[in-house]
Amino acid sequence: MGSANLRGSTQTAEGSKIPLQQNATPAKVCPHNSNISCASCRLNELCLPIALNKSEIHQLDEIVERNRPYKKGDHLYRQSDDFKSVYAVRSGSFKSYVLSDNGQGRVTSFFLPGEIIGMDGIASKQYANSTIALEHSSICEIPFSQLEKLSHQLPSLQHHFFAIMGNEIAKDQQIHTLLSSYTAEERTASFLLGLSSRYAHVSLSPSRFLLPMTRSDIGEYLGLTVETVSRIFTGLQRKELIQVNNREIELLDIAALRAIISSS
Amino acid sequence: MGSANLRGSTQTAEGSKIPLQQNATPAKVCPHNSNISCASCRLNELCLPIALNKSEIHQLDEIVERNRPYKKGDHLYRQSDDFKSVYAVRSGSFKSYVLSDNGQGRVTSFFLPGEIIGMDGIASKQYANSTIALEHSSICEIPFSQLEKLSHQLPSLQHHFFAIMGNEIAKDQQIHTLLSSYTAEERTASFLLGLSSRYAHVSLSPSRFLLPMTRSDIGEYLGLTVETVSRIFTGLQRKELIQVNNREIELLDIAALRAIISSS
DNA sequence: CGTAGTGTTGAATTGAATCAAGTGTCGTGG
DNA sequence: CCACGACACTTGATTCAATTCAACACTACG
Numbered sequence: 001m002g003s004a005n006l007r008g009s010t011q012t013a014e015g016s017k018i019p020l021q022q023n024a025t026p027a028k029v030c031p032h033n034s035n036i037s038c039a040s041c042r043l044n045e046l047c048l049p050i051a052l053n054k055s056e057i058h059q060l061d062e063i064v065e066r067n068r069p070y071k072k073g074d075h076l077y078r079q080s081d082d083f084k085s086v087y088a089v090r091s092g093s094f095k096s097y098v099l100s101d102n103g104q105g106r107v108t109s110f111f112l113p114g115e116i117i118g119m120d121g122i123a124s125k126q127y128a129n130s131t132i133a134l135e136h137s138s139i140c141e142i143p144f145s146q147l148e149k150l151s152h153q154l155p156s157l158q159h160h161f162f163a164i165m166g167n168e169i170a171k172d173q174q175i176h177t178l179l180s181s182y183t184a185e186e187r188t189a190s191f192l193l194g195l196s197s198r199y200a201h202v203s204l205s206p207s208r209f210l211l212p213m214t215r216s217d218i219g220e221y222l223g224l225t226v227e228t229v230s231r232i233f234t235g236l237q238r239k240e241l242i243q244v245n246n247r248e249i250e251l252l253d254i255a256a257l258r259a260i261i262s263s264s
Numbered sequence: 265m266g267s268a269n270l271r272g273s274t275q276t277a278e279g280s281k282i283p284l285q286q287n288a289t290p291a292k293v294c295p296h297n298s299n300i301s302c303a304s305c306r307l308n309e310l311c312l313p314i315a316l317n318k319s320e321i322h323q324l325d326e327i328v329e330r331n332r333p334y335k336k337g338d339h340l341y342r343q344s345d346d347f348k349s350v351y352a353v354r355s356g357s358f359k360s361y362v363l364s365d366n367g368q369g370r371v372t373s374f375f376l377p378g379e380i381i382g383m384d385g386i387a388s389k390q391y392a393n394s395t396i397a398l399e400h401s402s403i404c405e406i407p408f409s410q411l412e413k414l415s416h417q418l419p420s421l422q423h424h425f426f427a428i429m430g431n432e433i434a435k436d437q438q439i440h441t442l443l444s445s446y447t448a449e450e451r452t453a454s455f456l457l458g459l460s461s462r463y464a465h466v467s468l469s470p471s472r473f474l475l476p477m478t479r480s481d482i483g484e485y486l487g488l489t490v491e492t493v494s495r496i497f498t499g500l501q502r503k504e505l506i507q508v509n510n511r512e513i514e515l516l517d518i519a520a521l522r523a524i525i526s527s528s
Numbered sequence: 529c530g531t532a533g534t535g536t537t538g539a540a541t542t543g544a545a546t547c548a549a550g551t552g553t554c555g556t557g558g
Numbered sequence: 559c560c561a562c563g564a565c566a567c568t569t570g571a572t573t574c575a576a577t578t579c580a581a582c583a584c585t586a587c588g
Contacts, residue, residue: 183543183544184543224544224545225545227544
């Protein structure tokens with residue numbers, strides 16, 4: 001019966017009008033186009049250029065390196081590599097992870113378009129984790145020493161980068177709270193709602209999206225096992241709060257998902 | 265027997281040559297002196313002035329406000345207050361916490377001398393948590409808008425503040441890993457070792473110190489209950505890795521404590 | 529001196545992990 | 559294009575680490 005349900009959901013999803021993203025990139029732009037400038041980038045309100053004027057954006061453009069696209073599984077950098085750059089996701093998605101002493105990894109973050117990767121390396125001058133592409137993805141590399149130089153010239157860039165780092169700190173502390181006092185179901189609901197609002201930020205559907213990561217990635221991120229994540233998903237589906245079919249997720253009742261989190 | 269042991273430990277601790285800090289302040293400076301300058305502050309290598317030259321330190325000094333001392337339980341700021349300043353702990357200690365929906369709080373951070381409080385408010389312009397003094401404490405208040413202005417004039421200050429924020433991000437991600445995959449004993453050992461090295465940074469004993477926070481605070485921070493923290497403490501004491509007497513902690517075998525963490 | 533807050537310990541319970549056995553899905557090469 | 563193998567996911571039964579509930583001891587402070 002569970003299986004029949006899942007099949008059914010595929011039909012529904014594929015028949016629907018709103019297309020699911022193939023990867024998390026707004027439609028207008030070729031997702032992996034390397035020739036786009038900061039000024040014309042669809043993400044510019046999320047990434048660094050926000051609050052910069054035209055000539056300032058041009059200056060930023062000068063220091064940004066638009067690398068070749070990354071294939072699924074390609075490393076952006078590895079733990080203990082010398083810190084050189086931060087990266088802005090242009091399309092696709094990435095995960096950061098650390099290898100614990102017993103060899104198995106734990107996921108520390110996921111990154112969607114417009115988000116900044118690599119800030120954990122700023123202080124120690126080495127990356128504290130490894131980061132790999134979860135799907136075919138493209139990024140903008142921003143050499144940090146040049147970003148610092150430019151920030152010194154452009155107060156609004158300095159201000160914005162302080163804000164980006166402050167946001168990262170606030171987000172990390174939310175996750176601290178999530179992990180230290182929420183149940184498996186609460187964590188999972190919160191994770192889904194978090195993804196939802198991040199997709200909304202890049203003008204994608206907040207209620208229907210593809211998970212770029214495995215159940216195992218989600219489990220490592222939330223401090224749960226794969227099995228638990230899977231059980232919670234089926235449980236939420238049984239309650240008709242979400243519709244799951246493999247990586248395809250539909251949030252059927254966002255208010256009820258929010259209610260789960262605040263019920264502890 | 266447990267009780268007899270605890271009594272005994274007090275004797276030992278009090279008889280030892282290295283004095284325990286009354287609060288976490290290096291001895292040379294009156295712990296709550298408001299008239300000290302950044303240039304003469306014993307913590308200056310940890311706090312902002314590092315890497316600034318004399319005249320730069322003087323400029324920083326100008327914007328720092330040295331408030332009256334805070335009593336135990338005094339709020340530095342409350343959740344949702346408008347963000348105005350970051351704060352450097354001069355003496356004593358603080359904790360940040362958020363109130364969850366059910367009313368009970370969760371501790372998100374502890375702050376010891378030389379550490380910077382309030383960076384979670386930079387992005388949203390509101391503090392994301394409340395912060396209170398755990399003991400009689402003093403701080404330097406640094407109005408953030410002025411810090412930004414000065415950072416713009418002093419590249420080394422900008423660089424250092426980026427590093428401070430990067431360090432906070434890296435630290436928060438370590439805690440994420442700790443909470444998502446370590447056992448109660450591993451978390452507790454890691455917490456004690458973390459405190460140890462932070463005390464070492466301010467020239468206090470890394471092996472003997474007073475806990476400024478309650479067991480309950482530790483539990484909330486580590487995602488454990490008070491009872492579990494208490495049991496782990498007695499367990500570690502039974503294994504002769506630590507000696508506990510109320511808030512007084514002695515780390516008897518730091519290597520073995522490290523081994524606990526890497527054994528998962 | 530009494531009381532509220534802090535800490536310890538024990539017994540019972542439980543949420544999530546572990547162990548185990550599958551099915552489903554996708555990419556690759558024959 | 560299909561078959562194969564590797565990986566991803568699901569579901570069930572059992573176990574266990576940590577929580578919960580409960581009772582009590584210690585401490586510190588007005």
